Amino acid sequence: MSYFRQHVFFCVNQRQAGGNCCNNHHAEEIRSYAKKRIKELGLNGKANIRINAAGCMDRCDEGPVLVIYPEGVWYTYVDKTDIDEIVSEHIQNGRVVERLKI
Helix, strand or coil: CCCCCEEEEEECCCCHHHCCCHHHHCHHHHHHHHHHHHHHCCCECCCCEEEEEECCCCCHHHCCEEEEECCCEEEECCCHHHHHHHHHHHHHCCCCCHHHEC
């Protein structure tokens, strides 16, 4: 068994000279929110959920992105409401959020 049940990577890359990147969409702020939310729900830690920052994941044209492993499901998001839906549906209930999947 893996150390974590699920590992969520948020791209927080910031490109130089204003290039298209996830951090232009407040990715670091949203990642911090997701981490806080997972802790509030008691889902963090060993055998549970790990929220991590990642460098460029090479999907810049698809908006801000995150990926959940071991499933390998990629999402985009707009705001904290989208993150709440991903946490509730995918992480807590095992249902892919099709409208946010990329």
